[in-house]
């Protein structure tokens with residue numbers, strides 16, 4: 001059979017990709033503190049522990065808040081940049097767009113250290129959730145721009161002008177015509193920014209205040225092996241959540257494409 | 270007739286680029302007006318300044334007596350059909366056509382009737398419920414037309430509306446647009462780079478080059494009495510021959526053809542300095558055996574033959590002219606197509622010559 005090596009490769013690749021993740025629920029429901037085979041029976045008490053752990057709840061709450069704010073602000077900024085890139089013509093456009101995309105390739109550790117210096121030494125601010133949010137917006141905006149650029153590329157730059165020509169103000173032209181057509185991109189962008197922010201560790205580790213974010217808290221937990229199954233339980237919930245979000249986003253994206261009559265050129269799923 | 274649109278000294282700069290260079294223009298009410306010129310000459314820019322989508326750098330635009338300075342597109346009595354049609358893909362045909370009626374105080378059923386009428390006018394009756402993105406190019410263009418006309422603007426601006434259509438469709442739409450313009454009586458301003466389209470459709474044409482108007486005239490004047498070589502070349506085909514005026518300017522000595530009286534030549538104004546003489550290919554004729562020229566005749570040799578079915582284009586070399594003359598001949602019954610190298614007697618007529626500067 002001709003495709004056999006390719007098929008084997010594909011299966012190995014998928015195993016490599018997903019086997020570690022399938023271990024998460026396995027040990028989350030395993031009745032033992034030690035993460036090892038053989039499994040020793042079914043339990044849900046890691047989940048009860050998880051809910052009972054006030055510090056962890058607080059960390060998850062912080063992370064969700066930071067991720068949500070990051071998603072909103074990064075997408076708003078991305079929307080402005082992508083719209084300007086697609087519709088406006090101004091001098092130095094190429095250079096400016098390139099400069100905005102730069103954080104995409106900057107090492108996070110550099111961003112984290114320089115931001116810490118700026119926020120603490122130069123501005124003298126206290127570290128809190130908002131310092132993390134501002135840093136996350138910085139690293140997520142290029143992703144948002146990249147995603148939204150795709151959405152605007154499919155868009156005829158004249159349609160907003162056509163709406164204005166037909167009597168709408170600039171803002172309502174945007175709201176009535178452009179916004180519905182780039183909505184799938186907006187949702188994708190918010191989702192990606194949310195996900196990046198939620199599991200971002202380095203910057204959060206440097207910039208987090210008295211309340212750690214979830215990844216920072218989990219990192220702290222690793223010193224206590226007894227807590228590992230709780231982390232597994234948390235991971236299980238996050239994976240389930242991610243998959244659900246991804247499916248919802250993909251459904252939105254397809255519906256948007258169908259409505260605008262654009263040919264599907266591949267998405268998440 | 271009064272001017273509906275009046276442009277005075279309109280200039281447009283994009284950074285260093287000078288896109289419009291002092292446009293003065295008057296467009297009359299009810300006129301079918303065309304802006305004709307090669308791609309990049311500023312036609313779209315001019316149209317967009319009239320629509321209010323682009324601000325002028327200096328100069329003034331008046332529509333219906335009102336200065337348009339500071340008036341945004343949504344408050345101008347103009348509507349536009351965009352080159353890409355800019356149909357809203359997420360809406361139905363009826364929603365597209367009714368888009369401009371959102372602020373109209375009329376009731377729902379009245380608006381629906383207006384939409385139906387507009388669709389009927391552009392030949393899309395019954396298409397209202399279709400999704401706009403599922404339409405063909407020609408249908409989308411009709412939607413764009415209906416969407417603009419339903420607002421009964423004083424001026425309809427059309428940016429190369431036919432250039433994306435295939436030839437048959439284009440010719441059909443040209444006639445339909447003329448009919449539509451007569452029916453609604455709205456002033457149309459059409460942008461096109463297709464000289465034939467402009468000639469067929471327009472009452473008057475402004476020919477533009479590099480942000481300036483080269484000539485403004487009705488189609489026949491533009492064709493018969495172009496003001497410059499450039500205009501003549503852009504509209505149809507023309508042969509140019511160098512000429513020398515006599516001291517009293519009564520006579521002109523044309524290379525290869527000889528002396529003729531200046532008064533016989535068409536011209537669009539006083540011409541000083543160097544002159545050329547233009548001859549359209551269809552005003553020259555190759556004489557076949559037994560035929561004699563009604564007025565004048567010159568001897569030449571065929572150097573190129575291009576056969577078009579209904580017509581044949583010949584290049585004919587004539588002594589004293591460095592470039593061959595292009596001659597077009599109808600392929601009438603019994604008339605042979607000549608070969609390269611054949612001797613050809615050319616009939617010409619001084620009344621078909623145009624005196625041009627340069």
Ligand SMILES: Nc1ncnc2c1ncn2[C@@H]1O[C@H](COP(=O)(O)OP(=O)(O)O)[C@@H](O)[C@H]1O
Pocket residue numbers: 089283286288306307308309310311312313314315
């Ligand atoms: N927004 C803009 N910024 C910079 N240059 C522009 C802009 N719009 C048009 N131009 C330039 O102005 C010139 C005229 O453009 P346009 O009016 O679209 O020409 P046409 O419609 O006759 O083909 C072109 O060279 C074009 O590149």
Ligand SMILES: [Mg+2]
Pocket residue numbers: 309312313314429
């Ligand atoms: Mg154009």
